Amino acid sequence: MDASESLAVAHHRSSRRKRMVSVLLLLPLVSYTAVFFLLPIGMMLYRAVSNPELIDAFPRTVQALNHRSFDRDADLPEETVFKALEQDFIKATSLGVIGDAARRLNYENSGYRSLIMTTARYYRKRTQTILQAGSARERLEAVDNRWTTPVLWRDFQRASPAYTPYYLLAALDLKQTPEGIERVPAHQRVNLDLTLRTLKIASIVSLSCLILGFPLAALMVKASRTIQIVLLLAVMLPFWTSLLARTSAWIVVLQEKGLLNTLLMRLGVIDQPIALIFNSIGVYIVMVHILLPFTVLPLYNVMKGIPSHYMRASESMGGHPIRGFFYVYLPLTLTGIGSGTLLTFIVAAGYYVTPTLVGSAREQMLGYYIAFYTNTTVNWGMASALGIVLIAGVLMVYLLAARLVGIRQIAGLR
Known part of the structure; x- marks a missing residue:
């Protein structure tokens, strides 16, 4: 064996050793994903059709x-x-x-x-x-x-x-009859409306977080170091507080004789208390406050990587600041917009505690009924079927976002 062949064999062994090390390093992550992600989803799919x-x-x-x-x-x-x-x-x-x-x-x-x-x-x-x-x-x-x-x-x-399609059909307000698959009577059609309500609430919350979070993230990038730290602490504060404590605090603020209504009445803005709790207004306010960091942090991470001289170059070429924003700055933030908004939507779609505490029966989302079928009626099949519907709805939104924005942008890859 000459020197070139010996070198090739040594290189092959070294490459194989490196691949083995890479596989061993990835093995814990793959095992964790299989046990705590793929296995529960597989069990949910099985429960949705199991009929023992x-x-x-x-x-x-x-x-x-x-x-x-x-x-x-x-x-x-x-x-x-x-x-x-x-x-x-x-x-x-x-x-x-x-x-x-x-x-x-x-x-x-x-x-x-x-x-x-x-x-x-x-x-x-x-x-x-x-x-x-x-x-x-x-x-x-x-x-x-x-x-x-x-x-x-x-x-x-x-x-x-x-095995039966009963639960999956029921989750879509359908039933199986001797004549075939039919829609359930009108007074029993609740699950599709519930799914649409969940997607609607999650969409409004995600859009509201984007409208509020975009200028906040831009301010965090432009502000001085001290102001950046203060704003970042303000954004991170919800993560350091119990979800139940945050929601309970908002009940104190928004109730009929709460801090907000009392302040508005003393300022003469309103003559009588406004209904801000146990309705859709309260659900949106509290969910936006809790989920705002999921939008701000990805936006901030992307914006701080955009060179400031891009906008100055646009102005030097005669571009109006507004035109420069839409044609230069905004496209560069699509990664943060896509990932932050989608992350907020996914978390909002599965929310359970907040709508239960601050909303009425008309604002309850799929998470509430999944918990109801799991804990109260012990109907695992129906709970799993509703879970699959929720996953399917989120997946459709993800595919739509991937088509509009791009998978690479959503994943943070350029």
Whole structure:
């Protein structure tokens, strides 16, 4: 092996060693991203389509129904299905499993929960004697005659697959019927309006933060060192204060007899208190104050890197300052505008605490209902479906911003 070949082999080994070191350095970040980002999103996607309740509570019945399909004019299932249902009720491990299945079946038609729970209690008390007379169908009909209605069994079969589009459709105000996918009745169409309201509030807050944050960031760049530090501390102060404390403080300021209304009345600006809390005005004021740093800091970081002689060069060439601002300065700040506004929008779209405390029922956002389905009704499927809708809405806004501004500008790459 000559000297050139030895040098090539040594270079290859050195490059491979460097690549291995780079991979090992990136491994913690990749692992963190997989565990705390990709895995939760994957679980949310799974929860949105998972449908195990009836399979866990009525495995024999579901298996028996798999051999029979129902159409609009279908008769009742065979006796074997009723016998399987009786066995499932008798051998149920607990009423909790039956209760989960009853809640899931109740989504198909209100009233099924009471039917399931009543039948379950009946069979738990008479496990040895009820199978001695009559058929399973007759015994179930004696408990409740709804067991002999074809619509119940069609709903049961529709709710029995291991995976279902029910939650995703419900999140879009749709439902699955024997005729196909249809919109839910008008009085039940709330989720799409809720999604649009969330995107609207997040958009208004993001635009307001941009209008307020742009001149503030420019002032921070132009001001003296002392003023810069003071303004930067003022911008950073919300990050150092508890979210709950900040929101509670705004309630004190904005309430009917709060500091702002009292001051305006003493100055003679108003004759009676203005409703500034528990409405959209309060939500916008508090959210803009809390989220303003997410817009100001990216803008400030970009603006301080713009050479000041660019504007002087524009003026020296006869350009009006306003024209120079729109044709020279503003395009150079697009990176800060895109990243700051998008970051503010993403955080605002997922807000939960602030609208809950300072808004009315008309200002509640998707985050509130996701928490409601998670903590109150324990409906993980619906909570996950609404979460997917929220992610999809944010992703659409991101793609729109990327098309208008550019992905490289949003990412801070030039």
